[in-house]
Structure formats: structure tokens, C-alpha cells
Amino acid sequence: xxxxxxxxxxxxxxxxxxxxxxxxxxxxxxxxxxxxxxxxxxxxxxxxxxxxxxxxxxxxxxxxxxxxxxxxxxxxxxxxxxxxxxxxxxxxxxxxxxxxxxxxxxxxxxxxxxxxxxxxxxxxxxxxxxxxxxxxxxxxxxxxxxxxxxxxxxxxxxxxxxxxxxxxxxxxxxxxxxxxxxxxxxxxxxxxxxxxxxxxxxxxxxxxxxxxxxxxxxxxxxxxxxxxxxxxxxxxxxxxxxxxxxxxxx
Amino acid sequence: xxxxxxxxxxxxxxxxxxxxxxxxxxxxxxxxxxxxxxxxxxxxxxxxxxxxxxxxxxxxxxxxxxxxxxxxxxxxxxxxxxxxxxxxxxxxxxxxxxxxxxxxxxxxxxxxxxxxxxxxxxxxxxxxxxxxxxxxxxxxxxxxxxxxxxxxxxxxxxxxxxxxxxxxxxxxxxxxxxxxxxxxxxxxxxxxxxxxxxxxxxxxxxxxxxxxxxxxxxxxxxxxxxxxxxxxxxxxxxxxxxxxxxxxxxxxxxxxxxxxxxxxxxxxxxxxxxxxxxxxxxxxxxxxxxxxxxxxxxxxxxxx
Ligand SMILES: Cc1cc2nc3c(=O)[nH]c(=O)nc-3n(C[C@H](O)[C@H](O)[C@H](O)COP(=O)(O)OP(=O)(O)OC[C@H]3O[C@@H](n4cnc5c(N)ncnc54)[C@H](O)[C@@H]3O)c2cc1C
Ligand SMILES: Cc1cc2nc3c(=O)[nH]c(=O)nc-3n(C[C@H](O)[C@H](O)[C@H](O)COP(=O)(O)O)c2cc1C
Ligand code: FES
Numbered sequence: 421x422x423x424x425x426x427x428x429x430x431x432x433x434x435x436x437x438x439x440x441x442x443x444x445x446x447x448x449x450x451x452x453x454x455x456x457x458x459x460x461x462x463x464x465x466x467x468x469x470x471x472x473x474x475x476x477x478x479x480x481x482x483x484x485x486x487x488x489x490x491x492x493x494x495x496x497x498x499x500x501x502x503x504x505x506x507x508x509x510x511x512x513x514x515x516x517x518x519x520x521x522x523x524x525x526x527x528x529x530x531x532x533x534x535x536x537x538x539x540x541x542x543x544x545x546x547x548x549x550x551x552x553x554x555x556x557x558x559x560x561x562x563x564x565x566x567x568x569x570x571x572x573x574x575x576x577x578x579x580x581x582x583x584x585x586x587x588x589x590x591x592x593x594x595x596x597x598x599x600x601x602x603x604x605x606x607x608x609x610x611x612x613x614x615x616x617x618x619x620x621x622x623x624x625x626x627x628x629x630x631x632x633x634x635x636x637x638x639x640x641x642x643x644x645x646x647x648x649x650x651x652x653x654x655x656x657x658x659x660x661x662x663x664x665x666x667x668x669x670x
Numbered sequence: 671x672x673x674x675x676x677x678x679x680x681x682x683x684x685x686x687x688x689x690x691x692x693x694x695x696x697x698x699x700x701x702x703x704x705x706x707x708x709x710x711x712x713x714x715x716x717x718x719x720x721x722x723x724x725x726x727x728x729x730x731x732x733x734x735x736x737x738x739x740x741x742x743x744x745x746x747x748x749x750x751x752x753x754x755x756x757x758x759x760x761x762x763x764x765x766x767x768x769x770x771x772x773x774x775x776x777x778x779x780x781x782x783x784x785x786x787x788x789x790x791x792x793x794x795x796x797x798x799x800x801x802x803x804x805x806x807x808x809x810x811x812x813x814x815x816x817x818x819x820x821x822x823x824x825x826x827x828x829x830x831x832x833x834x835x836x837x838x839x840x841x842x843x844x845x846x847x848x849x850x851x852x853x854x855x856x857x858x859x860x861x862x863x864x865x866x867x868x869x870x871x872x873x874x875x876x877x878x879x880x881x882x883x884x885x886x887x888x889x890x891x892x893x894x895x896x897x898x899x900x901x902x903x904x905x906x907x908x909x910x911x912x913x914x915x916x917x918x919x920x921x922x923x924x925x926x927x928x929x930x931x932x933x934x935x936x937x938x939x940x941x942x943x944x945x946x947x948x949x950x951x952x953x954x955x956x957x958x959x960x961x962x963x964x965x966x967x968x969x970x971x972x973x974x
Contacts, residue, residue, distance in 0.1 A: 421732060421869065421876065423869065423871040423872065454728070454729070456728075456729055456876070458869075458872050458874050459874070461727060461728055461878075462728035462729040462878075463728070496871060496872060498729075498869065498872065498876070500729075500732070500733075635728075636725075636728060636730050636731060636742065636745075637730070637731035637740065637742075638731070639731070639733065639938060640937070640938060641693050641694065641731070641738070641740075641934070641935065641937055641938050642692070642693070642694075642696075642730075642731060642740070642742055642745075643693070643694040643695065643696040643697065643700050643716070644696070644745065646694070646696070646697055646699070646700050648699050649697065649699030649700045649702060649703040650703075651694075651700075
């Protein structure tokens with residue numbers, strides 16, 4: 421376990437903060453860590469910042485995330501990881517085409533692991549289109565950060581306060597019918613992911629989906645996070661859409 | 671090619687590697703995967719109790735140097751929800767052992783009866799988990815109590831009954847003799863060793879439950895010693911577990927007297943196919959040393 425001192429805290433959007441800390445370790449976009457708050461809990465969080473300074477971006481939803489929101493610079497937290505496979509440009513088994521034109525779909529804090537992925541792949545020359553969704557304008561995460569990568573960014577809000585009035589999946593459907601993409605990557609609420617897998621299959625585009633499950637060990641031995649025999653912490657959290665469609669539990 | 675087939679209490683196994691209880695054994699699908707992709711010869715389920723249980727809070731598992739420490743706290747869906755999982759696991763056509771935990775002989779017997787009804791090939795009594803209050807090691811230290819549990823379970827079921835014991839008992843030989851005398855069909859040794867981790871930078875224990883169980887390579891010498899002592903004392907088969915990640919580790923256990931071995935933490939160290947790898951290494955060792963049959967190795971080091 422790495423013990424890190426909180427370096428900086430950023431208010432990102434309503435109810436969501438980024439915690440930055442120094443941790444000199446190689447991590448891939450889409451990987452996650454287990455964050456230990458002594459005396460409170462230990463919870464899984466995607467890495468939203470991947471350089472020498474690492475970061476997590478956290479929405480306050482309960483006890484542990486409230487404790488994360490109370491952290492001050494200098495406070496110590498325990499970090500285990502990085503865990504999981506992360507997103508892959510080369511694609512997963514049976515799908516060898518490397519992709520240049522990518523559609524990234526994110527909802528809520530699901531945008532946290534997408535942002536560093538888009539940054540890295542854009543810097544490597546991919547042409548990326550992002551569509552992100554949230555309840556309302558003040559809850560949209562990382563829209564500026566995504567625009568700064570040079571990607572085109574589409575927005576959807578449930579209340580119409582910004583961009584498309586409705587679900588981000590509706591924006592995705594429109595983009596898929598207008599343009600040809602090599603790959604889709606997605607992270608967000610599971611109902612959103614389910615629709616994205618259906619769209620990807622209809623438009624015949626490979627899709628990688630990052631999932632969330634309740635986690636305990638984080639490194640693949642306890643089985644708490646399994647879905648159809650696959651461990652979200654170790655075999656995932658990023659899964660190929662075709663694998664997910666074959667699982668009864670998805 | 672030499673054969674690594676083995677048999678314990680009438681249960682035939684194509685190879686002597688068994689998935690240890692509590693590693694990926696919470697769902698039928700993950701057990702199927704351990705058979706298909708992993709190559710295990712047999713699998714033990716997660717320990718199942720009468721009622722559903724969440725287990726201890728996080729943090730509940732850590733990687734240390736050469737070992738893992740966990741305080742899962744026996745999370746499980748309860749026996750009535752587990753029949754479907756066993757059914758899925760049995761689709762493999764391989765033997766499945768149902769692990770159970772309780773604090774009274776009556777509850778152990780009830781659980782064993784249900785496992786038998788579900789189609790399990792044997793039951794394994796968890797008498798040894800070191801971090802769950804009122805269960806495991808707390809019921810598995812006193813030979814009198816273990817004898818009562820075995821008597822109750824043996825009168826309830828026809829399938830073989832294995833007792834999984836801890837290294838942390840005052841008299842392991844005495845306990846082994848009691849198990850044999852009470853009709854036990856085999857002994858599984860060892861469970862994790864009670865342990866804890868303090869984080870110096872924080873000044874506190876890391877596990878939410880404070881105490882956990884140590885597993886992985888660091889505990890292998892303790893496991894080998896226990897199997898050696900037990901198998902010198904009793905005639906019923908012994909299943910060795912603790913720190914096995916390679917064929918050479920398994921060979922040590924066979925030579926100490928184990929008829930089969932279980933692998934838990936090895937799934938972390940070498941992947942789900944650790945069973946395939948270990949079995950291939952066992953066969954390679956046998957080939958290199960001129961053994962044709964696993965039985966030639968079992969108990970070899972005991973003649974001292
Ligand atoms: C791989 C992975 C990556 C994640 N990345 C992020 C991230 O980047 N940013 C972020 O804000 N959140 C992320 N989460 C979700 C985050 O772990 C939960 O919001 C957090 O554990 C809630 O803890 P709590 O004590 O504050 O809330 P609780 O009081 O425990 O629960 C509040 C709500 O959160 C849900 N929840 C609780 N625990 C989990 C869990 N382990 N996984 C999913 N949902 C849970 C509960 O069902 C409930 O609806 C991620 C989860 C996983 C599995
Ligand atoms: C995460 C984890 C969960 C475990 N759960 C159980 C359990 O439910 N019942 C049990 O009898 N043993 C349990 N064990 C103990 C193992 O079955 C095994 O006895 C021990 O880990 C030593 O073997 P190993 O070094 O190969 O892991 C668990 C071990 C681990 C690491
Ligand atoms: S959380 Fe333990 S296997 Fe995934």
C-alpha cells in the first residue's frame with residue numbers, strides 16, 4: 421500500500437472534487453485504485469490523472485466519498501493498485517484492428533477514467549469525438565478538459581440546461597449514424613452502457629465498456645466483483661461489448 | 671507419461687490440484703471458469719453458512735511481501751441461495767466440494783445435508799477461519815467440540831466429510847486423531863494464519879477487522895509441517911494447502927503425506943491457470959525423476 425499526502429484539491433463541478441497526490445508509478449488509462457481512508461472505509465476509484473501526479477475525481481454519494489470530500493492538503497490516504505486492465509487502443513481478443521477514429525461516451529463520474537484516456541490517445545494522433553452526459557449543466561464533468569485535447573465534444577443534459585436535452589446515448593446514436601468510427605469506449609451508469617452495447621452491435625463498431633461492481637480485494641482473489649465468472653477488478657473493469665452481451669447478468 | 675491422477679475418499683480426480691475455499695468460489699460461473707480455463711481437478715466452494723452474510727468491511731485484503739492477508743469475514747449468500755451455484759459448477763463434470771461453516775453441530779449437519787442435496791461430492795467443514803467471531807478457528811480448536819460436530823454431520827450425510835483445520839491449535843496430532851476416530855473421511859490443512867498489518871505512516875492497523883489471515887508463499891513451510899505431522903498420526907487422507915504456487919511446492923506436500931493439494935493465493939501469483947501450470951510441473955518432476963504414479967511420492971519423506 422502506498423501512503424500519499426493530498427497535494428491539491430480541485431472543485432470540478434457540483435458535488436464532485438478531484439484529489440491530487442504524488443505517486444511515481446506507471447498506470448494505464450482506465451485503471452483504478454482502492455483508496456483507504458483510515459477509520460472510515462476503502463473504496464474503488466478510477467484514476468483521472470495519470471502523470472507523476474495522480475488523481476481521483478469523486479462524487480459525494482455516501483460515507484466514504486463524504487470523507488474524501490473532507491480531505492485537506494497534507495492529509496494522508498492509503499492507495500492500493502493500480503488495478504484492472506484499462507482501455508486498449510489495439511482492442512481485445514479477436515479484434516485486432518488498431519483504431520484512429522474513436523467515439524468516447526461518458527456519463528457522470530464515468531467521465532473520470534475517460535478523460536486521461538482521451539488525452540493520451542489524442543496526443544498519440546487519434547481523432548476522438550466525445551459525448552458526455554449529466555443531470556444538469558453544473559454537474560457535467562471535464563467538458564473543458566476534453567475540449568483542450570482538440571477533440572470535438574458533444575454534451576447532453578437530462579434537463580436541457582446544456583447541449584442536447586436528453587440522454588447522451590441519443591447523441592451517440594446520431595453520431596454513429598452520421599460517421600464511421602473504428603472503436604467506441606464508454607464508462608458511466610450501467611443502463612447507459614447497456615444501450616451503448618446495443619448501439620455498437622447495431623452499427624457494427626467494436627466497443628469497450630468500463631463497469632463498476634462492489635469491490636473488496638481489488639486484485640482478483642475474493643470473487644466479490646464477478647459477473648458471469650469474470651472479475652471486474654482483474655479481468656476488467658474494461659470489457660468487450662460482445663463478451664458483455666453474452667452474459668446473463670449484464 | 672507419468673500420471674498425476676489421484677483419489678481421496680473415493681473421489682477420483684484427473685489431476686491433484688484443487689481450488690481452495692474462498693478464492694473465486696462464490697459463484698458457479700467462476701468455479702466453471704477455474705475448471706475450464708484454470709484446469710483444476712476439483713474445486714471447493716466458498717464457505718457457506720445458514721444465513722446470508724456481508725463479511726467484514728474494507729480494507730479486507732492486502733498484498734504483502736511474499737504473502738497476502740485477508741479478512742473477508744466469510745461473506746456468502748446463505749445456503750438456500752447456493753444450490754443454483756453448485757448446479758452450475760457441476761456442469762463441469764468435475765468433483766465439487768461444498769465448504770460450510772457454523773457454530774453448532776446441528777447447523778453444520780443442516781448445511782451438510784443441503785450440500786448433499788445440491789449434488790456436492792463431499793463437504794469440507796471450515797474449522798479454521800481465523801478472523802470470524804464465533805466461527806472457524808473458534809469452534810475448531812477444541813477436539814471435543816470438533817468430535818461433536820463430526821458426529822452430527824456424519825449421521826446426516828453419506829458423502830465424504832473433510833475437516834479443514836488450522837495450524838494454530840495447541841495439539842494438531844490430537845485433533846487429527848479425534849477427527850479420524852469420529853469418522854472423518856479426510857483432513858485439509860492448513861487455513862490462513864491469524865495475522866495483522868499496521869501502517870507505520872498512519873499508526874493504525876490497516877484491516878477494518880484489525881485481524882486477518884495470512885496466505886501465500888510465506889506460509890508454505892508451516893503447511894508442509896502440519897501435513898507431515900497429521901499424516902504420521904492418521905490413516906485417512908490428507909489434503910495439503912498453504913502457499914502452493916509451483917509444482918515443486920506441491921511435491922513437498924505430497925512427500926509430507928498429502929494425497930492432493932489445494933491452491934488459493936496461487937491464483938493471484940500465477941493467474942487462473944495456476945492449476946494447469948502446477949500440474950504440468952508435477953508431471954515434469956515425475957518424469958525427470960522416474961516416477962510413474964503420484965502414489966509413489968505420497969508420504970515419501972515420512973519415514974524418518
Ligand atoms: C472500478 C470502479 C471505479 C470507480 N470510479 C469512480 C470514480 O472515478 N469516481 C467516483 O465518484 N466513483 C467511482 N466509483 C464508485 C465509488 O466507488 C462509489 O461511489 C463509492 O464506493 C461509494 O462509497 P460511499 O461510502 O460514499 O457510498 P455508500 O454509502 O457506500 O453508497 C452510496 C451509493 O453508491 C453505491 N456504491 C457503493 N459502493 C460502491 C462501489 N464499490 N461501486 C459502485 N457503487 C457503489 C451504492 O450502491 C449507493 O448507491 C467507482 C467504482 C468502481 C467499482
Ligand atoms: C481471500 C481468501 C478467502 C478465503 N476464504 C476461505 C473460506 O471461506 N473458507 C476457508 O475454509 N478458507 C478460506 N480461505 C483460506 C484458503 O482456502 C487457504 O486455506 C489459505 O489461503 C492457504 O492457502 P494459499 O496459501 O494457497 O492461499 C481464504 C483465503 C483467502 C486468501
Ligand atoms: S474484488 Fe475481489 S475479486 Fe474483484
